[in-house]
Amino acid sequence: MDRPELPLPQLHAFAVLAEELHFGHAAARLGIAQPPLSQQIRRLEERVGHPLFRREPGRVTLTPAGRELLPAARRALADLAAGLSAARAVGEGRAGWLRIGFAASLALTILPGLLRAFRDGAPGVQLDIREMTTAPQLVALHDGAIDVGLLREPPADEPGLAFRTVLDEPFVAVLPSHHPLTARRTVPVAELAGSPFVLLPRAVGPGLHDRITGLCAEAGFMPEVAQHAVEWGTVCGLVGAGLGVSLAPAGIRRIRLKTVAFRPIEPGDARTRVAVAWRGSDQNPLVARLLTTIAGET
Template sequence: MERPELPLPQLHAFVVLAEELHFGRTAARLGIAQPPLSQQIRRLEDKVGHALFTREPGRVTLTPAGRELLPAARRALTDLADGLAAARAVGSGRAGRLRIGFAASLALTVLPGLLRTFRQRYPGVHLDIHEMTTAPQIAALHDKTIDIGLLREPPTDETGLGFATVLSEPFVAVLPSTHPLATHRTVQLARLADSPFVLLPRTVGPTLYDQIIGLCTAAGFTPRIAQHAVEWQTVCALVETGLGVSLAPASTRRIRLKGVAFRGIEPNTARTRVAVAWRKSDHNPLVAHLLATISPDPPDSTPSACGPS
């Protein structure tokens, strides 16, 4: 049996009349005249197929059918009000879900403070955090499985994505504590030419990988790569075992390993960039709010209303 559609204005009039049990007071409360109120109640009764009120001189009471409908009518109106409030909160960026990809090393630098500030400003927003290297973040942004990426050395040839620098930092040499150069405050890159290297694979961060190789090339050698690892934590752990040395962002100094020495490099002109990435076509206000949390004046290509480490 097909269920009759119950228009919400008629339900609203019904609930108010059930509370007032007086047509005059109900019409005044609704801001309408009594004849339109009577017409709304009559139309609702026609849809139900039964009288909802008994009408006697000076007295209005609910019928059994009216008493049965009243709780459901109140729930329907409450659900609608709640739904409208939730929709307004999501539409304004005060609620909803924001999916963020981040490079692991950023947990040592910008990520904790950024998330703490954002949660303080927007406590109604659920943050869905995913640890990802740079290349998977780029793919996830295009696939719309994340909304924001926090990555290192973003590619320069990505269409449809916006990038803004969050910070830049120098590189350091990562050495086993037993390495002869570990006793030096800084290390000439050329003196690492004979050491095996532990690096991230190029597939997870092409720009960063090429930058490190370029530093070695500029120092007069091509690094001999003994081992790859996809996270800096693992790179440093492998260096500690003596498998090789590495070049890494300076923030990796916060990885506390007793058998690893972090030393400045000479020349020390290169820097690695941490960036935030987003889809230019995305008008999710939560994206704009996060970009504004990173910088009070987001770049012009940020949404309206708005790598590997």
Template sequence: MGRPELPLPQLHAFVVLAEELHFGRAATRLGIAQPPLSQQIRRLEDKVGHPLFSREPGRVSLTPAGRELLPAAQQALTRLAEGLTAAREAGSGRAGRLRIGFAASLALTVLPSLLRTFRERFPAVELDIQEMTTTPQLAALRERTIDIGLVREPPADDAELDFGTVLTEPFVAVLSTSHPLAAQRVVRVVQLADCPFVLLPRAVGPPLYDQIADLCVTAGFTPQVAQHAVEWQTVCALVETGLGVSLAPESIRRIRLKGVAFRRIDPDTVRTRVAVAWRKNDSNPLVPGILAALNQAPPVKL
């Protein structure tokens, strides 16, 4: 046998009358006349199967059944009110959950100011921050497991995703401080021709890898990759040990390692693009909020 359904107007009328214990005052609070209030209470009593109020001349009191129902009814109405508020906040983009993917190197530049600005504007939003490289982020966006991505070198065009440029930055040479070229203020790319390289695998970000390879090819050589590492911090750590050199986005210089030197390169004509990515026609009301916060965040100083 199923549970009897208790319509919310009847519960509301019951709680107000239980608090007032006076039909006239309760009707005034509810904004209705006394007869409709009495009808709501009788319908509720019919569903419960027992009187909820003892009615005596000049006196109204709760019956044992009424006293038992009151806490549950109050809790139900409170939870409904909270749920309606949460639903309105989520629907308006002021609350809810937003899943953000980001390339690890952007934790040094774009991410902190973005999160501070967004938290100031939307303190009730729960943020789920996931570190992943560009290619997995694009897949996660298409699979709807993240809502926003902060990526490097996104594709020029995509049928499912939109992109907005956050910043562009030049490349720098990454050298061990003991490397002879570390004594120079500017390193010509051709000077790296005979050096082993430490690079990210092409699979984690093909356009960025190709930019670095093209810098070398333009200088007249193909980089000889001695070691791959998935994160730029690991690349720098391997460079520090003397395993090789690297070319990296300028923001990587924020990785502070005593044994690593970052030097400007010549030619300095290539820029890598950092972009925000999101699904086209996404109905999540939080997405416009994070995009607006990104536009209002303080500019990144490299």
């Protein structure tokens, strides 16, 4: 059995007439002529199966059926107005949910300011922030688990995804505080040859892993990895414990450990790329708003 279409225009006409109790006044308020208003009311009464108004010379009153319908009609109209307002806010990028993946090291650099700027411009948007390394972010973007990613060393070509560079960050050497190279103002990468390394596993961040090993290869050696760690805080902790040295984005210097020292490296023009990533076909207005915010903050 087909469900009858909800007669919202008729409910609106009914609610206004119930307030005015005068066809002429109600028609003027609705911006229509009196005959179309009368037709709307008669159609609604046919749908209900009972009169909703008593029509007497010079006055209109609600019937018991009309009094029963009026609260439901007002709720339906209020729900519609609220739904339209909410849909408009989402369509304009002022409300809704936005899921953002981010590389942990960005919490030490651009992420706090970016989130603050976005929330200032769209306080009605709910943010779901997820700390993720690069490879899981790419999977999550393809699967629709996140809407935007902030990641390091994105792949050169990833079908279905779009990328925009937001930061080129220099590298630093991460050294135990007692390491002889801490006496240097800058550390040539070649001087790290022969030292054990603490590195992120390639599986979680292949681009950054290859960038670091590539710097070592350009300096004439391949790093001997003594320990892997997924988080930069763990990398620094293991370096501070004397398990090795590392190369890291410069923002890692904000991790304060007495057992760890950071030094700029040579070549000084070595950089790691941070990019924002999103599904190229995504029409989500919140993604567009975030991209605009990023462009204004970087």
